[in-house]
Amino acid sequence: MTRAIRHITMLTLKDLRIEARGRQTIGLVVVLAVLIVVVLALGLGSGGGSGGLTATAILWVAYLFGGVLIFEKTMAVERHDDALAGLLLAPIDRGSIYAAKLLANLVLMFALALVVTPVGIMFFQFDLSVAPGGFALVMAVSMIGYAAVGTLFAALTSSTRLAGGLLAMLVFPITLPVVLISTRVLANLFEHGTSLAGSGLALLIAFDLMFLAASWLVFDVVLEA
Amino acid sequence: MKSARVRIVGPVYGIVTFCLLAAVTGMMVWWTPREETMGDVQKVFYIHLPAAINTFVACFVVFICSVMYLLQRRSWWDDLGFAAAKVAVLLASIVLLTGMIWGRSAWGAWWQWTPRLTFSLILWLLYVVYLMIRPSIESSQRRALICAVYGVIAFMDVPLVWLSTKLLPDIHPKTISMAPEMRLTLLAWFVPMTMLAAGLIVTSMRINRLQRAASEPAEELDEPRLVPAGGQA
Numbered sequence: 498m499t500r501a502i503r504h505i506t507m508l509t510l511k512d513l514r515i516e517a518r519g520r521q522t523i524g525l526v527v528v529l530a531v532l533i534v535v536v537l538a539l540g541l542g543s544g545g546g547s548g549g550l551t552a553t554a555i556l557w558v559a560y561l562f563g564g565v566l567i568f569e570k571t572m573a574v575e576r577h578d579d580a581l582a583g584l585l586l587a588p589i590d591r592g593s594i595y596a597a598k599l600l601a602n603l604v605l606m607f608a609l610a611l612v613v614t615p616v617g618i619m620f621f622q623f624d625l626s627v628a629p630g631g632f633a634l635v636m637a638v639s640m641i642g643y644a645a646v647g648t649l650f651a652a653l654t655s656s657t658r659l660a661g662g663l664l665a666m667l668v669f670p671i672t673l674p675v676v677l678i679s680t681r682v683l684a685n686l687f688e689h690g691t692s693l694a695g696s697g698l699a700l701l702i703a704f705d706l707m708f709l710a711a712s713w714l715v716f717d718v719v720l721e722a
Numbered sequence: 723m724k725s726a727r728v729r730i731v732g733p734v735y736g737i738v739t740f741c742l743l744a745a746v747t748g749m750m751v752w753w754t755p756r757e758e759t760m761g762d763v764q765k766v767f768y769i770h771l772p773a774a775i776n777t778f779v780a781c782f783v784v785f786i787c788s789v790m791y792l793l794q795r796r797s798w799w800d801d802l803g804f805a806a807a808k809v810a811v812l813l814a815s816i817v818l819l820t821g822m823i824w825g826r827s828a829w830g831a832w833w834q835w836t837p838r839l840t841f842s843l844i845l846w847l848l849y850v851v852y853l854m855i856r857p858s859i860e861s862s863q864r865r866a867l868i869c870a871v872y873g874v875i876a877f878m879d880v881p882l883v884w885l886s887t888k889l890l891p892d893i894h895p896k897t898i899s900m901a902p903e904m905r906l907t908l909l910a911w912f913v914p915m916t917m918l919a920a921g922l923i924v925t926s927m928r929i930n931r932l933q934r935a936a937s938e939p940a941e942e943l944d945e946p947r948l949v950p951a952g953g954q955a
Contacts, residue, residue, distance in 0.1 A: 662858075671848070677886045681889040707878060
């Protein structure tokens with residue numbers, strides 16, 4: 498157990514160190530996500546809608562596209578120069594590799610959210626002060642589910658010709674329930690003051706647990722190819 | 723001998739299915755009474771429900787084939803899963819279209835974000851993606867693997883999609899009262915619809931096998947368990 502945690506920490510830090518040195522992913526992803534929010538804000542216009550539902554829906558569009566780029570880039574690092582072959586030869590459990598990739602992806606996604614969320618809040622006059630903790634909790638739980646599925650499919654599609662496009666095609670429909678639940682829960686929380694207990698939060702947690710377990714089990718098979 | 727049997731059974735099965743479809747269509751049009759509030763539009767329900775149930779069955783077949791492919795790595799399971807996914811999309815399209823026709827008459831709009839319509843749409847999208855990704859992956863082994871993993875994850879997603887759509891406001895009728903003729907017609911529709919779905923899966927599966935046999939050498943029809951890491955698709 499301690500050994501697995503050590504492996505996961507080591508691999509996660511390795512990915513984050515590569516990102517910190519190269520800064521190839523986060524800069525690109527943040528700019529893309531901000532662009533998406535700006536384009537949608539301009540497209541909707543001044544009277545195009547404001548409030549919880551619009552802001553969270555648009556933030557989700559930015560997170561989804563940003564997330565796909567993050568998943569693709571962190572996996573591409575392993576495919577370059579056959580680094581993955583070295584990783585597979587090392588005495589490390591495949592589940593630990595998955596957990597490490599997932600953690601690295603989550604750190605990058607949270608970093609993306611830290612920059613993009615204030616932009617969305619500002620453009621759509623979204624009053625976050627009503628329930629900042631609830632917003633952070635729902636978004637964090639949703640992102641874990643999204644990253645769980647995204648990390649698995651990134652490993653599957655990274656060696657295909659259309660890696661990014663294919664990954665988006667695979668991940669978006671699977672994560673539609675996450676988007677639907679989190680936007681409804683946040684709309685209820687911010688517009689009607691409904692408490693999080695008994696809302697769709699339990700469903701989001703169920704999604705996370707189910708796909709974390711499934712991805713952990715299937716990842717071994719995925720890396721074989 | 724086997725192909726001779728297939729040559730006889732196939733057309734007979736097709737003719738029986740077609741005759742049953744014609745019979746239940748006749749029952750639907752002329753025998754069932756006209757519903758008071760919805761009028762003739764209500765009759766799409768006889769197609770809608772059997773198509774919906776068979777969509778789930780086809781999705782379940784995709785799931786089973788995906789699991790079996792991951793366990794055995796036999797191309798046969800991939801071909802059957804692909805065939806079932808095509809039928810699932812076809813049936814889900816029928817469910818969506820008949821649902822929209824019903825909704826237009828009941829609510830005055832082709833589309834409402836009700837839980838059941840939204841669920842049908844997401845289900846349709848999940849399996850359309852299964853079909854759409856296939857041509858973009860060149861390596862048949864990688865294609866089969868990606869589709870198998872996707873088939874498992876997509877099926878696991880179905881109950882969550884259903885529960886998530888429950889958060890949307892519902893204006894869909896919960897129960898429908900039916901006259902005995904209506905109930906019998908609805909039950910009768912299940913037979914040809916299920917036969918049609920099964921027949922289409924088998925036919926499509928045979929076409930997939932023939933296409934694979936034509937495009938790949940015989941020894942590749944049942945792949946080995948392992949391929950080199952980093953293999954290009």
